[in-house]
Amino acid sequence: MSDTLRQLVYISSAEHPFSELELANMLASIRKNNEKRGITGMLLYKDGDFIQVMEGEEDVIYPLFEVICKDHRHYSIVELMRKSITERQFKNWSMGFHHINNNDPRLAGFNQFFSDDINHQIDPGEALNLLLVFRE
Template identity: 70%
Template sequence: MSDALTQIVYISSAEHPFTDDELEKMLAAIRMKNEKANVTGMLLYKDGDFIQVIEGEKDVLEPLFKTICEDHRHYGIVELMRKSIVDRQFKDWSMGFHHLKEDDPRLEGFIRFFDDNPEHEIDPGEALNLLLIFRE
């Protein structure tokens, strides 16, 4: 395995609105797999939409992202960013998670990431900034 770190940011839509129980079960499985594979990241969920960042060795992330893209629980996967990184930005999280509510003040200026308007252009850097806000 190489030690080159990679970071991937993507958005997608849930196949159906997830219940809190479904989210908890999914996260438990993801965290267990990520810990074994030394993958870190953050997942945000709001009203059936996901935005996620994953970080890890390139040789691990490539097949992982392929598996993510084939997962039937979501669709419309759009890879916003894939880049080499020197240091992890989510190193303390096997998979951090926030179930966002409409009135969360941290969403101010970022709500377009969770709307269904195809006219909204999504800036990859802004997507990463949104995820970083929830890192703390």
């Protein structure tokens, strides 16, 4: 393994609306694999859209992201941020998760991430802030 921690943030759209059971099964698999690979992070799901942050060693994170990009369960994958980090921001989560509903007060100021407006530019720093809000 390398000794360089990386953080990667991306968004995508689900191939179909996921049921609670599908989300639970997917998360169980992700968490098991992430624990083996030393990956931490957070996944948010709302109305068929995902936003995820992953943290780990460079030689693990980037190949994993290539696999994620080929996963048939989602499409329109957009990498928002890829950077070196000195410490993990999601160190207590093999993969934290929130299924967000429209009434969640933590969404205040962040609704643009789940908007269908194709002209909206997503700020990578704001994307990370959204994930951090749900970390607590």
